Structure formats: C-alpha cells, structure tokens
Amino acid sequence: MTNVLRMRSRALTVSIAVLFFSGALCTGIIGCAQSDNEGGARKAGEKIRVTATVGMVGDLARNVGGEHVEVTTLMGPGVDPHLYKASEGDIARLSGADIVFYNGLLLEGKMADVLVKVARRGKPTVAVSETIDESRLREPPEFQGHYDPHIWFDVSLWAGTIPAVVAALSELDPAHAKDYEANGAAYARELAALHEEVRAxxxxxxxxxxxxxxxxxxxxxxxxxxxxxxxxxxxxxxxxxxxxxxxxxxxxxxxxxxxxxxxxxxxxxxxxxxxxxxxxxxxxxxxxxxxxxxxxxxxxxxxxxxxxxxxxxxxxxxxxxxxx
Ligand SMILES: [Zn+2]
CATH class of the missing domain: 3.40.50.1980 (Nitrogenase molybdenum iron protein domain)
Incomplete structure (x- = not known):
C-alpha cells in the first residue's frame, strides 16, 4: 500500500508541478507556454507541437488533436519503453513542444526524472493514464506494489485515456475545445467497436x-x-x-x-x-x-x-x- 501511494504521488508530482508553476509564474498554461523560451511562442493558426513518449500515446494525441496538432513520438518501432533513456535529441524535442503526453504508471521508468524536470519548467506534461478508473488497474504481485502500466491491451481501458488528452488540449487551446471534444467522442466510438471485435x-x-x-x-x-x-x-x-x-x-x-x-x-x-x-x-x-x-x-x-x-x-x- 505504501508503495502504491508512493507511486501515485510520484505520478501526480508532474501535474502538481504544472499547476503550481503555471499559477505562480504566469496566468495560465498558455501564458506559460508563451513565456517558455526553449520552445518559442506558438503563433495564432500554428499547430500545437505535441511530443509523446511511446507510439500508442502519440497516436492517441493525433486522433484527439486532429488537424490542430503536430505529433512527435520519441520511441519508434521496436523500442522497449521500460529500458529507454532520453537522449539529448529527446530533451530538445520535449523542451520544444507545447505539450508533452506520456503513459505514466512507471512505463517510462527511466524517463521519470526528465519528465518531472520538463514539467517543473512550466510545460504542460500529462500522464494519459490519469483519467483511468483506478479500480480497474492491475497490481501484479511481483511489480512491488505498482500498477501494471500496459493499459492499452484492454481497448476499453485505453479509451479511458481520451478524456485526459481532450482536457489538456482544450486547456492549452480553448478556441478548438469543441473539435477536441468531438474528435475524442468519435475515437471513443471507434475503440468501443474495436473492443467488441477483439472479444468476438x-x-x-x-x-x-x-x-x-x-x-x-x-x-x-x-x-x-x-x-x-x-x-x-x-x-x-x-x-x-x-x-x-x-x-x-x-x-x-x-x-x-x-x-x-x-x-x-x-x-x-x-x-x-x-x-x-x-x-x-x-x-x-x-x-x-x-x-x-x-x-x-x-x-x-x-x-x-x-x-x-x-x-x-x-x-x-x-x-x-x-x-x-
Ligand atoms: Zn512492457
């Protein structure tokens, strides 16, 4: 139980850092993103630069963000996220993004420090697993009290990450909030059909x-x-x-x-x-x-x-x- 709490609080650290710094240093997340010199300000009409850790998270952001986002994924085909360490190039891609999405639940175990650092600089840094119903998460006995991070294997569970992406993109880009909502709903319907297809x-x-x-x-x-x-x-x-x-x-x-x-x-x-x-x-x-x-x-x-x-x-x- 203690381990679970520690893990949860660690996952939450990132979000808390975002809230604290966006509140303390600027008037909102967008204000923060614009004052972030590393990434440069996003001009009106420009696509939102999204950096995602694994492919599944990048694909999720692409489906919800649609035409308003440009997604870069750090880990390509064949890459093992449990062992992955961020390269210099990755740090630049994280710093240059308007928003960062990752799986969380310690999937990107060796990138945790880098993600916390990016969040502390005021960059919206979002674990898509945050909106999943916690009671549906598995706790494998050998994983030392942590939740199983492979949430994309149950399509209905993975659909629970859509609200995290809709909320984060809408907060960053309120002008297109309706589009994110509609894209998220359409993708949720696709995943519901896929879930039934797999079951059958x-x-x-x-x-x-x-x-x-x-x-x-x-x-x-x-x-x-x-x-x-x-x-x-x-x-x-x-x-x-x-x-x-x-x-x-x-x-x-x-x-x-x-x-x-x-x-x-x-x-x-x-x-x-x-x-x-x-x-x-x-x-x-x-x-x-x-x-x-x-x-x-x-x-x-x-x-x-x-x-x-x-x-x-x-x-x-x-x-x-x-x-x-
Ligand atoms: Zn794995």
Whole structure:
C-alpha cells in the first residue's frame, strides 16, 4: 500500500508541478507556454507541437488533436519503453513542444526524472493514464506494489485515456475545445467497436487452447478483458531478470498443457522465447513461434500496425490464427 501511494504521488508530482508553476509564474498554461523560451511562442493558426513518449500515446494525441496538432513520438518501432533513456535529441524535442503526453504508471521508468524536470519548467506534461478508473488497474504481485502500466491491451481501458488528452488540449487551446471534444467522442466510438471485435475474435479460440505465452508479462489486461490466459517469461517490466529456472517453469507448463504456439514481441529480444522453444523440443514437445506481437511499441509508420487500432488487430489476428 505504501508503495502504491508512493507511486501515485510520484505520478501526480508532474501535474502538481504544472499547476503550481503555471499559477505562480504566469496566468495560465498558455501564458506559460508563451513565456517558455526553449520552445518559442506558438503563433495564432500554428499547430500545437505535441511530443509523446511511446507510439500508442502519440497516436492517441493525433486522433484527439486532429488537424490542430503536430505529433512527435520519441520511441519508434521496436523500442522497449521500460529500458529507454532520453537522449539529448529527446530533451530538445520535449523542451520544444507545447505539450508533452506520456503513459505514466512507471512505463517510462527511466524517463521519470526528465519528465518531472520538463514539467517543473512550466510545460504542460500529462500522464494519459490519469483519467483511468483506478479500480480497474492491475497490481501484479511481483511489480512491488505498482500498477501494471500496459493499459492499452484492454481497448476499453485505453479509451479511458481520451478524456485526459481532450482536457489538456482544450486547456492549452480553448478556441478548438469543441473539435477536441468531438474528435475524442468519435475515437471513443471507434475503440468501443474495436473492443467488441477483439472479444468476438478471441472467443473463437477453443477454451482449452486459449493461452498466450510471451517474453514479458505485458498482456495481463488483455487476459482479463478477453478471457484468455496469459503467461510471461519475464515480469511486468523487462528490467526484471529471468533465468534457467523461469525458462524451465514455462517449458513444463507448455508441455503439460500441450500449448501449440508461443509469441515473440517486437520490442523484446527473441532469444528468451527461442530458449523456451528449444527447451520444449528437448522434452519432445514441438511448439512453434506463432508470430510477432506488438506489445510495447507499434509497427512502422505508414503501415496498418503503425497505428494503435492496426496494432491491436494485428495482435489479435496473429493469436487467433496460431491458436485456433
Ligand atoms: Zn512492457
């Protein structure tokens, strides 16, 4: 409980810093943004410069902001946010933005200090997870009292981040508040349809074959939302070490349950899952790699998987085709 509180208060620090500094140093967030020399003032008619940490957050900002925003994402395809450290270029992209969006819940664990620093300078710095109903957040026992940050795996939960983006953009740019509201509502409808689509697709997998084995424990919310068992070799964060004993545990489980396929993740090295496949083979059980899932990073820009909706569809198709 203490850890949870500490984590929550840490997440809130950023917002509090924004409120305190915007109140103390200028009349509002926009006043602050204009007095922020690093970014330069945004002139009337210019797009809002958004910097987002991970692809899913950038895509969210693009959907809500529409034609009024220009989004830069720091972590591209294949990048693991648990291990990511901000580069010099990233700090410039954060400083030059009018507003910064990040996931929060310690997903960007090694960027926390940089984000706090940016917020302290008066830059609106928003954790999109802030508007999610806290009672729906998972607390995996091995994650030391922190919430599971992989909230985009339950599409209905991810839809709960839309109000955070609508509110922040409307506050920064009140002239277009109606557009942000309308875009947010339209995107929420799209995600509601996607949630039902995923539920129906996963339900086509026979109950005894409904097991997803992956390299790290990113799929917890997916499992709860869509009634499928999920097993990860590593913990909720890829920072956790795994050893021969963890591989053995997964191999035993796959063999005893006759699991047909395991999955690699685009942002985690393949060797851990390959060790599992080799371990199964040594025990006489042939398990195939069912394909690559986008867990913590989206696909290449310009491809369907380069959007949140496309990434979810790719994952679901890959899982259904391998397990059905
Ligand atoms: Zn992860």
């Amino acid at each position: 697709a996963i339900a086509t997998i026979p109950a005894d074959a409904r097991v997803v084995v992956t390299a790290h424990d990113a799929f917890g919310y997916f499992g709860v939302a869509y009634d499928i068992e999920v097993i990860g070799l590593q913990g909720v964060s890829t920072l956790a070490e795994y050893g021969i004993r963890d591989v053995q545990r997964i191999v035993d489980l796959i063999t005893s349950r006759s699991v047909r396929a395991v999955f690699v993740e685009s942002s985690v090295p393949r060797r851990s899952i390959e060790a599992v496949v080799a371990g199964c083979r040594a025990k006489g059980h042939e398990v195939k790699i069912g394909g690559e899932l986008f867990s913590d990073a989206m696909g290449e820009e310009g491809t369907p998987e380069g959007t949140y909706i496309g990434m979810v569809r790719h994952n679901v198709n890959t899982i259904v085709e391998s397990l059905r």
